[in-house]
Amino acid sequence: MTDLVGIFVFAISGALLAVRKNFDVFGMAVLAEVTALGGGLFRDLIIGAVPPAAFTNLGYFVTPLVATVLVFFLHPQVERIQRGVNVFDAAGLGLFCVTGTAKAYDYGLGLTASATLGLASAVGGGVLRDVLANEVPSLLRWDRDLYAVPAIVGAAMAALCIRFGILNPLTSTLAVLTALSLRLMALKYHWRAPRAWHRSSVTTEEPERVMP
Template identity: 90%
Template structure:
């Protein structure tokens, strides 16, 4: 099914673009944490490949694409080199990085869901792995950097919800046999648009009803 949505060459290019942008976000966090170049490379690799690696191991697609395609491994290293030398300039175009990151989020949610279904998972499980593909690398990045994952923080703009919407749209399209390049593109664009809107308007998920805790944590808009 995944092969029906994108040609192998187009899929490969889209994957590398998403991997590159996710790797930049990992390397930038390493710079903010004052990690050395090895730490930057580790965070870049984990952020870019962690979600897809988790998905492939769960569905039995071994060896995972991250290990069978040299380009997948080298691309985060190129992002590391870029950030190592030009991190002040990259920080200044953070808005542009966020836009590409949102595009990668939507793309990986769609392709992750479709690939999981290709390997025999049900619709709910496929959508769940689509979400994991899109956000798993960021969770691993934050854990390695000794931070509460952005996915769990109330003071971060919506990130998982757009991916959930995109993955759910793909699952519904599969259910009604209407998944094609156009509907899958619509799902990716919807997730992309929701993420950009969340960044623009600072949309956040609600906290517990009638929450009485007075604990405060300074909002961090970097993520």
């Protein structure tokens, strides 16, 4: 049930971006599905868990469609509760980085590779969403609050727990909560990753183009 909540919230973010980009309902559904399932699909293909869960669990496929319908009719109201959506998005981030790490390890990968795929599970869908929407992925932008770092911390905690044989529901929850807390604190205090020292070039953000 918790994974469906994470999928739902990730799908909301994809559908909202589609609305901002003036996509039609099909485009909204595509971005919702990709955002919600892209990271897990990538992980499953890498570890050989085929067919991927996204294609064997009907709930995984239908949940983003439900999110699409909600945003299609109620996107102004959804935008107004963006803070609440961010909380659930952070929870989904923490959940997927931990469960992704554990699943990758169960399929025979080493700890480092498992943590890497845990990170990919958490952030991969967002990267695909931004690429399809012709945006620089938020993961790579210096002017965005930390997103990958909390997922890295959560995945690393899960990998360490596996290493010492103490990964259980309690320690998994602790790793999820740690990633969740870091993400929420980054949103509140606008924590951002440092850029290169002594940069000689200055990059300015292009103004957002208004779709006709």
